[in-house]
Amino acid sequence: MKIAVCLSHVPDTTTRIRFVDNNRRLDTNGVQWIINPWDELALTRALEIKESSGGRVEKVTVVHVGRAGADPTLRKAMAIGADNAIRVDADPADAFSVASHLAAALRQESFDLILCGIESSDYNNSAVGGMLAELLSVTSVSAVSGLEPADDGWLLHRDIDGGVEKIVASSPLVAIVQKGIAREPRIPSMRGIMMAKQKPLQVVPGVEVNPLTEYLGFEIPAPKPPCRKLDPEQVKELAGLLHKEAKVI
Amino acid sequence: MSVLVFAENWDGKFKKITHELVSYASGIAELTGGVVNVLSIGKVEEDELTGLGRFGAEKIWKVEGDEVAFLDNRVFASVLAEAVEKTGSRTVVLAHNNTGKAVAPCLSARLKAALGASVVALPESHNPFVVKKKVFNGNAFARVALNTEMRVLTLMQNSYGLHEREKQPEILDFVPGKAEKPAIRVEEVRKQTGKILLADADIVVSGGRGMKGPENWTMLEELAGVLNAATACSRPVSDEGWRPHSEHTGQTGKIIAPSLYIAVGISGAIQHVAGVRGSKYIVAINKDPDAPIFEVADYGIVGDAFKVVPEFTRAVEEVKKS
Ligand SMILES: Cc1cc2nc3c(=O)[nH]c(=O)nc-3n(C[C@H](O)[C@H](O)[C@H](O)COP(=O)(O)OP(=O)(O)OC[C@H]3O[C@@H](n4cnc5c(N)ncnc54)[C@H](O)[C@@H]3O)c2cc1C
Ligand SMILES: Nc1ncnc2c1ncn2[C@@H]1O[C@H](COP(=O)(O)O)[C@@H](O)[C@H]1O
Numbered sequence: 424m425k426i427a428v429c430l431s432h433v434p435d436t437t438t439r440i441r442f443v444d445n446n447r448r449l450d451t452n453g454v455q456w457i458i459n460p461w462d463e464l465a466l467t468r469a470l471e472i473k474e475s476s477g478g479r480v481e482k483v484t485v486v487h488v489g490r491a492g493a494d495p496t497l498r499k500a501m502a503i504g505a506d507n508a509i510r511v512d513a514d515p516a517d518a519f520s521v522a523s524h525l526a527a528a529l530r531q532e533s534f535d536l537i538l539c540g541i542e543s544s545d546y547n548n549s550a551v552g553g554m555l556a557e558l559l560s561v562t563s564v565s566a567v568s569g570l571e572p573a574d575d576g577w578l579l580h581r582d583i584d585g586g587v588e589k590i591v592a593s594s595p596l597v598a599i600v601q602k603g604i605a606r607e608p609r610i611p612s613m614r615g616i617m618m619a620k621q622k623p624l625q626v627v628p629g630v631e632v633n634p635l636t637e638y639l640g641f642e643i644p645a646p647k648p649p650c651r652k653l654d655p656e657q658v659k660e661l662a663g664l665l666h667k668e669a670k671v672i
Numbered sequence: 673m674s675v676l677v678f679a680e681n682w683d684g685k686f687k688k689i690t691h692e693l694v695s696y697a698s699g700i701a702e703l704t705g706g707v708v709n710v711l712s713i714g715k716v717e718e719d720e721l722t723g724l725g726r727f728g729a730e731k732i733w734k735v736e737g738d739e740v741a742f743l744d745n746r747v748f749a750s751v752l753a754e755a756v757e758k759t760g761s762r763t764v765v766l767a768h769n770n771t772g773k774a775v776a777p778c779l780s781a782r783l784k785a786a787l788g789a790s791v792v793a794l795p796e797s798h799n800p801f802v803v804k805k806k807v808f809n810g811n812a813f814a815r816v817a818l819n820t821e822m823r824v825l826t827l828m829q830n831s832y833g834l835h836e837r838e839k840q841p842e843i844l845d846f847v848p849g850k851a852e853k854p855a856i857r858v859e860e861v862r863k864q865t866g867k868i869l870l871a872d873a874d875i876v877v878s879g880g881r882g883m884k885g886p887e888n889w890t891m892l893e894e895l896a897g898v899l900n901a902a903t904a905c906s907r908p909v910s911d912e913g914w915r916p917h918s919e920h921t922g923q924t925g926k927i928i929a930p931s932l933y934i935a936v937g938i939s940g941a942i943q944h945v946a947g948v949r950g951s952k953y954i955v956a957i958n959k960d961p962d963a964p965i966f967e968v969a970d971y972g973i974v975g976d977a978f979k980v981v982p983e984f985t986r987a988v989e990e991v992k993k994s
Contacts, residue, residue, distance in 0.1 A: 436923060436943050440811040460924055518787060519780070541773070544923060546807050546814070548789040549768075549826075553745060553777030562855040563745045565774035582770060584682065584871050585918075586863035588742075592856040599774070602924055603917060635786035639802065639815040650956070650966045655975030661955070662987035664971060669953045671875065671932040672899060672988060 424480045424572075424594075426469045427534040429525055429551065430500060431459040431515075431543040432493040442641045449545075449641075458496055460608070461540025463503075467605040468570060469538055470504040476572065482506040484534070488515045488524045494624065501619035502611030508622070513629025518546075522554035523632040530559065535594040536577065541566065541601040552599035561595050568603030673798075674706035676761035677729070678752060680771050681716045687872060688834070689767050691727050695835040696827050697765045698728030699794045707731060708839075709759040711752060711846065713740045721843055728837035731759070733846035743771060744854040749778035751848045756783065756822070758846070768826040769871065776826045786818035792831040809923050809946035829871075830929040830950060870919060873902030875932045878921060878948075880906040882937020882958065882977055886914035891978070892936060895985045898992065904928070906938050922947035937977050940965025957981065 434440075435455040443450045458466070466485065473480040485500040487493050488511045497508040511524040529537060537559075539552030556563030568587065569580030576593035582601065611619070653661055665672045675697040679690050697708045710724055710732045721732050733755060739747055752775065756764060764779060766772035768790045780787035788803040792813065796802045801818045806828060870876065877896040879889060889903070896903050903919060910920035921928055923943040929950030936957045938944060945968050948954065956969035959976050966972050973980050 434808075436809075436946075440808045442812070518777070518789075519784075522777075522781065544809055547805075547809065548777075548787070549773040550777040550780070550787055550789055553774060554781040554787075556745070557749065557778045557781035563774070563778065564856060565745065566770045582918075583861075583863070584770065585867070585869040586861065588858050588862075589860040590856050590858055602920065635780075635784070635818070635820050636788070637817045637819060639817055641807065641812050641814050643812050644810075647968060647970070650969040650972045652961070652966065652972045652974055655973060655980050657973065658980060658984040658987045659990070661971055661973060661984065662991045665932065665953070665955070665988075666991045669932070669970070671953055672991065 424476070424535045425482055425484065425532060426473065426480060426536045426538065427484045427486055427529055428462065428466045428469050428505070428538045429555070430462045430466070430485050430487045430496065431540065432456050432487060432489055432496045433459045433543055433545045436460065436544060440643070442643070446640050446642060456493070456496060458500060459540050459543050461542065461600060463608040464605045465538040465540055465600045466500055466503060466505060467609045468600070470609065471605065472570070472572060479572070484509060486525060486528055487511070488513055488521045488629070490514070497624055498619050499611060501622040501624070502615040503609045504615065506622065508624045510624065510626050511629050512626050516634040517636045518548045518550035519554055519636070520632045520634045522551050522558055524629045525551070525555050526558040527630040528627055533595070537595070537597045539597065539599050541599055552597055556597035559597070561597055562592055563597040563599060564590060564592055565599040567598045567600045570598055570600070570604060673704040673762040674759050675701050675704070675708050675763045675765060676756055676759055677708065677710045678764065678766040678772070678775065679710050679712045679724070681712065681714055681720070684715055684717050684720065686716070686720050686724070689769065689829050691724070691834050692829065692832055693765050693767060693827060694724050694727040694729050696794070696832045698837045699832070699835065700763055700765070701728070703795065704762070704798045706762070709733060709755070709761060711735065711755045713748070722841060725839045725841040726836055727834065728839050729841045730839050732841050732843045733759070734843065735846050735848060737847065739848065739851045739854065742858045743774065744856050745774050745778045746852045747854050748775045749782050750850060750852040752779050753782050754848050754850050755846060762822055764824045766824070766826050768828050772826045776824050780824045783822050783824070784820065785822035785824050786820040788816060788818050788823060788825045790828050791825050792828050794832065810949045811946070828929065828950065830952070868900065868902040870902045870904055870921070870926055870928060873930050875899045875901035876904050876928060876930045877901045877934045877936070878904035878906070878938060879909060879936050880938030881908050883909070888978070889915065891981045895934070895981055895988070898985055898988050906944050935965050935969070936981060938965055939963050940968060957984070
């Protein structure tokens with residue numbers, strides 16, 4: 424069995440977001456790039472599954488659509504434990520084009536399980552996983568908070584409003600994962616970092632695809648008016664303000 | 673250029689988000705012309721269906737067959753695609769919630785229709801079709817052109833609101849003939865009952881590490897009880913096991929947008945705020961006057977939660993009585 428994990432490469436979650444070029448482009452000055460938090464958890468879970476599979480899972484491959492700037496991120500993923508990496512050398516113009524590039528790359532090999540995160544923390548689309556599944560004509564399950572191999576495929580936990588469903592799905596499957604899928608993301612060990620240097624990072628060309636959307640520009644929300652700070656003795660005033668001024672209670 | 677709303681139901685009922693979706697679709701129909709269609713999936717009470725007329729629904733198509741008994745992304749996408757064809761819709765509107773996030777991208781790829789995800793307002797123009805969407809976890813918005821004749825939108829909850837445009841809806845059966853076969857099996861459904869769901873709550877009382885330990889949540893539950901609110905928490909609190917994971921709000925937990933969010937003993941880290949900044953009002957109770965939560969709060973009390981919360985609960989009770 425083979426598992427693929429789709430990695431998106433995003434600004435660190437504490438980045439102060441600013442734009443340049445007349446608010447048309449993210450200011451990448453000083454931005455630290457990380458593996459999208461969900462994808463890091465997906466990779467962690469994929470490795471756990473491989474390790475406890477008794478050899479049934481032969482490899483975990485990480486896949487990314489983007490330019491060479493992301494190579495350190497892919498090396499990091501291999502240092503964490505991925506066996507190999509594929510980078511589709513194309514601009515991630517929009518979710519549909521990313522999904523199209525991924526579909527073409529993943530079609531080359533038969534993966535039993537493809538993992539995506541529920542959203543990239545940059546453009547917040549929650550789109551690539553579902554689009555990829557559809558382009559591959561494969562089943563997808565979203566909001567996955569638990570995943571393990573079963574006799575005839577995969578056993579999943581899917582979050583629903585106020586609860587969880589236990590689902591059985593057969594391979595191949597695209598699982599779109601969220602909180603709960605793994606406890607803590609793994610961090611690379613010294614040995615992992617050394618080994619990652621020897622692991623294959625394959626660069627493949629993208630396919631012909633027209634993006635369906637175009638980002639025209641960005642705006643930062645107007646700052647909120649300053650907080651009305653009250654003293655501990657003024658709880659009554661607070662309750663009054665919420666009732667009379669804000670009208671929320 | 674008709675619009676199609678995807679309406680899921682919860683035990684036969686719709687929620688505020690469904691009304692918001694229909695309101696939003698009516699807003700789009702005003703812009704582009706055409707009829708507001710609703711595709712209702714599963715068994716729904718009749719007056720719930722007609723109730724959508726208040727927000728501008730004109731044709732309500734119900735699908736009640738076994739094919740939609742549970743969510744299978746490809747099945748739902750295929751049923752929606754067929755409904756798009758049948759109704760001649762050019763725009764499909766779904767909620768940016770678990771179900772919408774699962775189905776919308778499949779539908780978008782199937783129809784080669786541009787996806788506008790997590791949109792927060794009516795399109796600024798329809799030719800080109802330009803939407804405003806949340807990016808960078810709410811730290812910014814983007815204007816995105818959807819350059820296809822057909823498009824799929826997912827709407828953030830509580831961003832457009834309810835707008836009444838009274839219509840007398842026609843209720844019709846829709847029997848899909850081209851649905852995909854389900855490829856998953858739901859073995860078990862576990863649902864908590866009785867509690868107000870975080871995703872639906874109009875008021876949320878949330879606690880952070882400043883609460884010191886799980887035993888101190890009684891205080892927050894009492895406040896939540898008085899306010900008819902749901903409870904939530906910061907990530908370390910759920911990581912520690914003080915509270916269930918389902919209550920964790922923030923970038924990596926639940927993203928919520930209630931009318932009122934009360935943050936107690938929460939410092940206001942950027943990742944926490946990413947999940948709650950869509951709230952209409954934020955109240956912070958924190959003993960540190962420099963805690964970053966005060967930068968996003970509308971009202972705050974600088975003080976010890978253990979003293980402030982019980983007194984505030986009593987003050988709210990008074991207000992409610994008056
Ligand atoms: C990739 C990533 C993703 C993350 N995602 C999330 C997320 O989704 N959600 C999330 O919440 N966090 C998330 N975090 C963690 C986040 O960075 C913060 O560590 C976390 O939000 C802090 O939780 P807290 O405010 O409860 O605790 P603390 O930061 O420890 O704050 C406790 C607060 O309580 C106050 N306090 C203490 N005692 C009292 C008292 N007696 N009365 C009143 N106030 C008191 C203190 O002044 C302090 O402000 C994420 C971090 C990373 C790196
Ligand atoms: N450029 C990319 N390369 C590979 N995978 C990606 C890329 N962008 C997004 N993904 C995957 O799709 C998921 C959802 O991203 P998005 O649709 O951008 O919110 C991410 O968590 C990744 O698993």
